[in-house]
Amino acid sequence: MPKNLVIVESPAKAKTIARYLGKDFAVMSSFGHIRDLPKKDIGVDVSNGFKPTYQISQDKEKVAAELRKASKSATVWLASDEDREGEAIAWHVCAVLDIDPEKTKRIVFHEITEPAITAAVANPRTIDLKLVHAQQARRILDRLVGYELSPVLWKKVRTGLSAGRVQSVAVRLIVEREREIKDFKHASSFKVSAVFNAGGHNLEAELEKKLRNTKNAREFLLSANKATFQVDDIVQKPGSRSPGAPFTTSTLQQEASRRLGYSVRQTMTVAQKLYEHGHITYMRTDSTNLSQLAVNAAKEYVVATYGEKYSRPTQYKTKSKSAQQAHEAIRPTHFNKPSAGTDSGQKKLYELIWRRALASQMTPASVQRTEATIAMSDRTDKFIATGEILVFDGYFKVYGGGKDDKILPSIEKGQQLPLKSMEALETFTRPASRYSEASLVKKLEELGIGRPSTYAPTIGTIQDRGYIEKKDLDGEPRKVNQLVLKNGKVDELSQMSTVGADKSKLLPTQLAEVVTDFLVKNFASVIDYDFTANAEGELDDIADGKLTWKEMLDKFYKHFHPLIKKSENVSRAEASQERKLGKDPKSGKNVFVRYGRYGPVLQLGEAPKDKKDKEAPKPHFAPLPEGTTLDDVTLMQAIPMFALPRIVGNTLKDEEITTNIGRFGPYLKVGSAFISLKEHDPLKISEAEARKVIISKQKADSKKLLADYGEVQVLNGPYGPYVTDGKINVKIPKATDPKKITEKDALKLLANPPRKKRR
DNA sequence: CAGTGAGCGAGCTTCCGCTTGACTT
Numbered sequence: 001m002p003k004n005l006v007i008v009e010s011p012a013k014a015k016t017i018a019r020y021l022g023k024d025f026a027v028m029s030s031f032g033h034i035r036d037l038p039k040k041d042i043g044v045d046v047s048n049g050f051k052p053t054y055q056i057s058q059d060k061e062k063v064a065a066e067l068r069k070a071s072k073s074a075t076v077w078l079a080s081d082e083d084r085e086g087e088a089i090a091w092h093v094c095a096v097l098d099i100d101p102e103k104t105k106r107i108v109f110h111e112i113t114e115p116a117i118t119a120a121v122a123n124p125r126t127i128d129l130k131l132v133h134a135q136q137a138r139r140i141l142d143r144l145v146g147y148e149l150s151p152v153l154w155k156k157v158r159t160g161l162s163a164g165r166v167q168s169v170a171v172r173l174i175v176e177r178e179r180e181i182k183d184f185k186h187a188s189s190f191k192v193s194a195v196f197n198a199g200g201h202n203l204e205a206e207l208e209k210k211l212r213n214t215k216n217a218r219e220f221l222l223s224a225n226k227a228t229f230q231v232d233d234i235v236q237k238p239g240s241r242s243p244g245a246p247f248t249t250s251t252l253q254q255e256a257s258r259r260l261g262y263s264v265r266q267t268m269t270v271a272q273k274l275y276e277h278g279h280i281t282y283m284r285t286d287s288t289n290l291s292q293l294a295v296n297a298a299k300e301y302v303v304a305t306y307g308e309k310y311s312r313p314t315q316y317k318t319k320s321k322s323a324q325q326a327h328e329a330i331r332p333t334h335f336n337k338p339s340a341g342t343d344s345g346q347k348k349l350y351e352l353i354w355r356r357a358l359a360s361q362m363t364p365a366s367v368q369r370t371e372a373t374i375a376m377s378d379r380t381d382k383f384i385a386t387g388e389i390l391v392f393d394g395y396f397k398v399y400g401g402g403k404d405d406k407i408l409p410s411i412e413k414g415q416q417l418p419l420k421s422m423e424a425l426e427t428f429t430r431p432a433s434r435y436s437e438a439s440l441v442k443k444l445e446e447l448g449i450g451r452p453s454t455y456a457p458t459i460g461t462i463q464d465r466g467y468i469e470k471k472d473l474d475g476e477p478r479k480v481n482q483l484v485l486k487n488g489k490v491d492e493l494s495q496m497s498t499v500g501a502d503k504s505k506l507l508p509t510q511l512a513e514v515v516t517d518f519l520v521k522n523f524a525s526v527i528d529y530d531f532t533a534n535a536e537g538e539l540d541d542i543a544d545g546k547l548t549w550k551e552m553l554d555k556f557y558k559h560f561h562p563l564i565k566k567s568e569n570v571s572r573a574e575a576s577q578e579r580k581l582g583k584d585p586k587s588g589k590n591v592f593v594r595y596g597r598y599g600p601v602l603q604l605g606e607a608p609k610d611k612k613d614k615e616a617p618k619p620h621f622a623p624l625p626e627g628t629t630l631d632d633v634t635l636m637q638a639i640p641m642f643a644l645p646r647i648v649g650n651t652l653k654d655e656e657i658t659t660n661i662g663r664f665g666p667y668l669k670v671g672s673a674f675i676s677l678k679e680h681d682p683l684k685i686s687e688a689e690a691r692k693v694i695i696s697k698q699k700a701d702s703k704k705l706l707a708d709y710g711e712v713q714v715l716n717g718p719y720g721p722y723v724t725d726g727k728i729n730v731k732i733p734k735a736t737d738p739k740k741i742t743e744k745d746a747l748k749l750l751a752n753p754p755r756k757k758r759r
Numbered sequence: 760c761a762g763t764g765a766g767c768g769a770g771c772t773t774c775c776g777c778t779t780g781a782c783t784t
Contacts, residue, residue: 009778032778039773059779085777139775146774154772164774272779284777453776596764607765621764662762674762724760 002026005074006107007067007093009081012276013112017079020114021121028070030080034060035092037139042147044140046561050553052140056096064096071097075105077124081326082108084543088135091127101127111291111328134542137549141165141535141556145526148564149519156567156575157515158597162465165535166450166458168519168527171467173443174435175508175516184431186499190217190424190483194383196229196374196417201409203417205374205385210427214481214492217424221485223379229417232375232382239388240366243359243395245288245316246329249452250445252283252353257438260348263504264437265456270349271330278333279340280353284452285327286445288316290357294331298361301335306397312363331357359399366392370408374417424483434505437470449532467512475501510630514595518575522567526560582635584642591638593630598663600624602638623661640683645669649687657690659683670694709743712750723749 004025008014011029018027035054037043045051056064076099078090086108094101105124109116146164153161192207211217247255252271256262262270271283290298295313302311318325332340332354339354341347368391374383387408393401411417435443441455450458462468475498482493508516519527535556541547578594581602589605604620622641624633645660651670658669659682666677668690675697680689707714712725714732721738722731723746730749732738741749 011779030778031780033776034778036776037774042773063778081777089777135776142775144774148773150773160772162773166775276779451776453778458775598763601764603764618765660762664761667762669762676762722760 001070001073003074004077005067005070006077006079007090008079009086009089010282012278013282016112016278017117020112020117025077026070026074028067029063030067030089030093031060031063033057033085033089033092034064034067034096037143042143044143046144046557049550050140050557052136054092054095067093068097071099077121078104078106078127079108079120082110083326084131084135084138084539086326087128087131088139091129091132094127101129101132110289110326111293113291113293116291128543130545131543133549134539137542137552138535138539140549140553144553144557144560148561149523149526152564152567153515153518156570156572157518157595158511160465161511161515162461163515163519163527165526165532166444166454167462167465167467168516169447169449169529169532170440170444170458171462171508171512172516172520172527173440174462174468174506175512177432177435178508181431181434187429188213188426190214190481191427192217192220192422192424194224194422195420197420198409198411198415198417202420203372203385203409203411205372205383208382208384211424214426214483217483218490218492220381221422221424221483221490224376224419224422225485225488227379227419228377229374229383229419231411231413231415231417232373234373234411234413235371237369237371238366238391239369240364241394241396241401242364243362243399244356246290246331246357246360247353248286248288248318248329249284249455250286250441252330253441253455254438255352255356256349257436259352262349264441264459266345267349268456270345271353274341274346274350274353277340277342279337279350281329281331281333282327283330285330286318286452287325287327288318288329289325290315290331290360291328294328294335294357295361297335298358302358302362306362310362310394310397313361316360329357355399359395362395362398363392365390365394365396365401372408372411422485426481428478428499434502434507436505440506447529447532448536462512466509467515468506469509470504471502471507472504473500473502473507475499510595510600514575514577514630517577518570522570523563526563577630579630581633581638584639591635593624593633593638595630596621600630602633602641604642643683646682648685648690651691651694657687657694659685659690668693673697706738707741707746709746712743712746714738714741714746725750 002024006017006021006025006027008017008027008029009032011031014027014029018025021027034056036057037052038055041053043053045053076097078093080086080089080093090106091101094104104127106127107120107124109120142165146162149163150161153163189210189212191210194205194207196203196205211220244251253264253267256267257264268283271280274280275283295315299311299313316329330353332350335354335358337354338351339347340350368389370387372385374385376383385408387406389405389407390396433439437459440459444450444455444458463470477496478499479494480497482495484491484493525531538547538552542549542552573594576594576596578592581591581593583589584591584604587604592603594601594603600623602622602624604622605617607619608617620642622638622644625637625641628637645658648657648659648668650656655671659677660667660669661682664676666680666682668675668677668682668685675693677685677693680693704716705713706716706721712723714721714723716738723741724730732741732749
């Protein structure tokens with residue numbers, strides 16, 4: 001057994017470090033945090049100085065046992081990351097290994113190289129308890145917010161919901177953006193473009209100002225028809241384009257989404273693989289810093305491949321507010337490998353990382369911009385023509401900059417320019433764009449909310465909870481006007497274009513709107529966009545010893561907990577946004593809409609006042625018609641919905657056919673069988689159409705049945721063959737032929753049903 | 760595959776941040 005045990009956070013890191021440390025050192029990994037607050041209980045004794053109860057996380061029992069065993073006869077070196085969480089990990093490891101945090105060797109290194117590690121081992125310190133306390137305050141604050149806020153939602157809105165410092169703000173951003181888009185008033189104006197004859201060559205130019213409406217555009221084109229044009233001025237401006245900093249988690253997610261179409265999660269999974277194979281440095285980072293070794297390696301590669309004048313070694317300042325600088329930027333471990341990875345997904349991402357990191361160490365590209373101003377007789381309006389040529393490609397050699405040169409024909413000041421053609425095209429102002437996964441991450445990072453390791457999981461959570469949906473939008477057609485000057489006359493044309501089409505954008509559900517409205521109204525300060533930034537300031541004070549963690553939590557809780565108490569008085573009707581639509585003319589009963597247990601619901605009549613009164617008439621519930629929402633559905637739209645469930649007629653065997661809309665959409669019911677309605681409206685479908693639907697479903701079902709043993713059946717489902725007894729379904733293993741399953745086999749499979757996962 | 764909205768009511772849900780597999784779909 002080695003005399004020394006070094007503990008790091010990641011097993012991949014452990015492997016590399018072990019190579020540098022030699023035989024006297026064993027290197028093991030804690031796999032991140034190994035202790036945490038209990039999952040089931042709040043785990044914080046608020047009345048006892050916020051005393052936390054920590055326990056070894058369920059999935060870390062094995063790791064903890066192995067670390068204990070290995071540490072028995074060895075000196076322990078704690079080498080977790082140098083940030084708040086890393087310091088806390090080291091402290092928790094001490095607790096688990098039963099060693100004194102104030103006497104234990106704590107080491108840190110920012111790059112995994114032999115000299116860095118040797119230097120770290122030569123200069124151990126002890127655990128910084130102030131930093132640990134800052135982490136503890138962060139952890140407890142998040143627990144208090146999450147575990148006191150969520151139950152309020154269970155009571156007032158719907159069971160199983162969640163709220164938290166990060167996710168609730170993410171949802172709020174999306175809800176508010178969608179409302180902005182909905183309320184946006186499009187303004188239109190006309191953009192005028194002209195083509196002039198410049199010594200036999202075409203010169204394209206645009207009118208500097210935009211024209212307000214069709215009338216102005218028409219007038220302008222007519223006056224241009226009579227006018228003469230000449231070159232007023234030519235200005236040449238040199239410009240340069242600088243490369244971006246090497247990737248952080250957030251910028252990698254944005255670029256992988258933009259250039260490769262990867263989801264945030266996909267990017268992280270692929271990057272993890274590249275990291276594990278040693279192709280890239282750690283992928284969860286908010287630092288743009290490169291090690292000196294990396295800067296040198298990049299320089300060497302650039303000089304050798306592209307020449308001296310392309311090389312410019314640079315360190316980039318980290319922009320992120322909450323950056324903790326425990327890691328480097330994401331970069332290739334070997335700059336001399338332009339390609340790495342085992343499949344095309346990995347190769348593409350690696351190449352992107354390699355190009356970006358290399359480009360960051362290259363010179364800016366320089367361009368020459370030419371701007372010509374064209375004057376018009378009788379009017380002060382000016383046309384502008386611009387050209388741009390690339391003078392030196394610089395970092396464009398490896399990253400971006402695929403644009404073609406736009407060269408102006410040679411012209412000189414005072415030159416007359418005969419007009420060849422002119423047109424005015426209607427353009428529209430646009431609202432802010434919807435968030436994609438990647439742009440949401442960018443926004444959260446700007447607000448200092450969330451950390452690199454949580455961006456992908458947060459996006460998963462808000463979708464799993466039913467707050468956000470990732471969708472493609474078709475958009476709507478819109479008429480666009482165009483005025484063309486032709487033979488001294490103005491022709492008015494119009495064409496259709498699509499507005500509002502969008503791909504893979506995050507859209508709020510009605511649940512998200514209801515929950516966000518509730519939280520903003522009752523807990524404004526906690527889901528404020530600045531809440532995290534302010535808390536971070538206080539956490540820094542704790543780390544600096546200017547504030548104790550208990551003082552910070554005390555101040556927060558004195559403000560927060562009364563809000564929880566106060567929210568108990570909010571009625572369910574208010575929280576569910578209940579709205580009276582009016583009276584049903586037939587029955588005279590009131591019609592309401594509100595967010596019910598299973599989503600938006602229409603209600604005809606009131607619930608009985610005395611809950612025990614069994615004789616009292618019950619309200620009639622119905623779903624909202626398609627395309628309507630809680631806040632825009634009208635009485636006229638609502639009333640027809642109460643015709644559901646609707647009796648359509650009978651089958652030839654005289655069974656009753658009814659239709660309704662359920663959780664999974666419109667359906668038809670005959671006997672005890674349910675059939676989804678895809679093309680028909682449950683309010684309108686005729687008896688004859690319904691019979692057709694039933695027959696085609698029966699046909700499909702007969703193909704589905706592979707074997708029928710009475711008690712048990714073998715069926716072909718959408719996810720492959722399975723056996724069922726009507727209650728439990730068990731998938732048939734891939735290796736077995738479903739046609740050869742006997743009754744005995746089926747019963748055996750059903751005897752061991754897989755444990756149910758909650759949705 | 761599943762097809763509610765009250766009812767009787769027990770038992771459950773939930774946070775953020777650090778790390779990988781084991782496991783479905």
